[in-house]
Amino acid sequence: MKVGCSLNFVEAVVLCLILLPIGILADMPLRFRKDGTFKILQVADMHYANGKNTTCEDVFLSEEPYCSDLNTTAFLERTILAxxxxxxxxxxxxxxxxxxxxxxxxxxxxxxxxxxxxxxWAVIMGNHDDESSLSREDVMKYTATLKNTLSKFNPENADYIEGFGNYNLEVGGAEGSKFENKSVLNLYFLDSGNYADCCADRDFPSPGLSEVHRIVYGYNWVKNSQQFWLLQTSKRLQQEYMADAEALKLRVAAPALAFLHIPPPEFNSSMLSKKVGVQQEGVSGPSVNSGLFTSLAGAKDVKALIVGHDHINDYCAELFGLQLCYGGGFGYHAYGLAGWARRARVVVVNLDKTENGWGPVQSIKTRKRLDDANFTAIDDQLLWDLEYA
Known part of the structure; x- marks a missing residue:
C-alpha cells in the first residue's frame, strides 16, 4: 500500500494542461470524445472529515503517523491525473x-x-453524509451549488419523489456524428437514504446510537416514487432515442448506468455469475427489498448498477443480464483492510465505429485503479456489448 502520495509541481502543471481543453461546464454538455470514448471515474466512500487532523483507519501501524484525509485527496488527484x-x-x-x-x-x-x-462531477449521498449539523436535504442543496458539479437536488416538477439527489444526466454522441444531438448514454442517480424509519441521523447524537438504530431497523431503501420516476424517465429517453432513424435500425435503446450508495439485496444473490473482483464482507443492504432490481431490469436500458457502501467488496457480477458492481473503498478515514489498497472504479464506454463515422454505444468496460506503489490497474471486464444485446 502506498500512502502519503501527493502531486508535485510538475505533475500539477501537467494536470492543468491535460484538463484545460475540458472548458467551462456551462458551455459544454456531457459528450463522447472525438475518439469515440466516454470515461467515468467512480469514487466510493471517501469518509472525508477534517483534512490533516483526521486519522486513517485500517492501515499498517508504520503508516498511521503520516496518514490522514490528505491521503484521500492525494489519491483522488493522482487518479484524475492518470x-x-x-x-x-x-x-x-x-x-x-x-x-x-x-x-x-x-x-x-x-x-x-x-x-x-x-x-x-456528480454526487449522490450515503448514510453518513448527513450525520452532522446539516440535514440530508441541506447537504444535497449545498453540494449542488459547488463549482463544476452536475449534481441536482431533484428533478424540476417532481415533488412526489422521496429522498434528495434523484436525477439523470444525458451523454451526447461524438461531435460531427449522426448522434451528436442524441443522448447515446443515460446516467441515473438515486438516493438510497440512510437508516430505515430514521428521519435524520442528526437526531441520534452519537455514532453508537446511530449504530444501534441500524442494527434494529436496518438500512433504508429506494422508494416506489423514485422507481416510478426512473421508469418514466427511462421510457421518455428511449422513445426520444428510437425516434431517430439511425437508432431505429438497431432496435436497441441507448444503454444506461445507474448509481446509488446502498446495494439492494440482489448483490448477495447466489445466482450471481461472471463475478470479477472480491467479496470480503457481507452485503449491508436495506431492511426491505423494494423491488429496485426488478424496476431496473424492467427498464431494459440499464446495463449496470454501480454502488458503494461495503468498502472491501469490489466485484462486478451479472444477474439476469444486469451487472451489479461495487466501487471498493476509496477513502482512508473509512474502514478497509491494511495491505489491501484503496481503490477506484473506472468505466469506459466506447462508440461503434461505422463507415459514416461514430455511431451508437458499442461496449461498456470497467477496471479498477489501486492506490499502491505501482498505481496498478486490475480486473479489466466487459459489462455490455451491442453485439450481444
Whole structure:
C-alpha cells in the first residue's frame, strides 16, 4: 500500500494542461470524445472529515503517523491525473458526518480535486453524509451549488419523489456524428437514504446510537416514487432515442448506468455469475427489498448498477443480464483492510465505429485503479456489448 502520495509541481502543471481543453461546464454538455470514448471515474466512500487532523483507519501501524484525509485527496488527484475522466461520480459517504463540525467545509475539501480539475462531477449521498449539523436535504442543496458539479437536488416538477439527489444526466454522441444531438448514454442517480424509519441521523447524537438504530431497523431503501420516476424517465429517453432513424435500425435503446450508495439485496444473490473482483464482507443492504432490481431490469436500458457502501467488496457480477458492481473503498478515514489498497472504479464506454463515422454505444468496460506503489490497474471486464444485446 502506498500512502502519503501527493502531486508535485510538475505533475500539477501537467494536470492543468491535460484538463484545460475540458472548458467551462456551462458551455459544454456531457459528450463522447472525438475518439469515440466516454470515461467515468467512480469514487466510493471517501469518509472525508477534517483534512490533516483526521486519522486513517485500517492501515499498517508504520503508516498511521503520516496518514490522514490528505491521503484521500492525494489519491483522488493522482487518479484524475492518470485517468483524465469525462465525469467523476461520487457514490455516497463522501464525508463522515460525525467527525465534521463544519460539514460545508468538509464537503468542499472532499470535492476540491474534482472542482479544481474543471471536469464535470456528480454526487449522490450515503448514510453518513448527513450525520452532522446539516440535514440530508441541506447537504444535497449545498453540494449542488459547488463549482463544476452536475449534481441536482431533484428533478424540476417532481415533488412526489422521496429522498434528495434523484436525477439523470444525458451523454451526447461524438461531435460531427449522426448522434451528436442524441443522448447515446443515460446516467441515473438515486438516493438510497440512510437508516430505515430514521428521519435524520442528526437526531441520534452519537455514532453508537446511530449504530444501534441500524442494527434494529436496518438500512433504508429506494422508494416506489423514485422507481416510478426512473421508469418514466427511462421510457421518455428511449422513445426520444428510437425516434431517430439511425437508432431505429438497431432496435436497441441507448444503454444506461445507474448509481446509488446502498446495494439492494440482489448483490448477495447466489445466482450471481461472471463475478470479477472480491467479496470480503457481507452485503449491508436495506431492511426491505423494494423491488429496485426488478424496476431496473424492467427498464431494459440499464446495463449496470454501480454502488458503494461495503468498502472491501469490489466485484462486478451479472444477474439476469444486469451487472451489479461495487466501487471498493476509496477513502482512508473509512474502514478497509491494511495491505489491501484503496481503490477506484473506472468505466469506459466506447462508440461503434461505422463507415459514416461514430455511431451508437458499442461496449461498456470497467477496471479498477489501486492506490499502491505501482498505481496498478486490475480486473479489466466487459459489462455490455451491442453485439450481444
Amino acid at each position: 485517468e483524465n475522466p469525462d465525469l467523476i461520480v461520487f457514490t455516497g459517504d463522501n464525508i463522515y458526518g460525525f467527525d465534521c463540525p463544519n460539514p460545508k467545509k468538509s464537503l468542499s475539501d472532499a470535492f476540491a480535486p474534482a472542482i479544481a480539475s474543471n471536469i464535470p
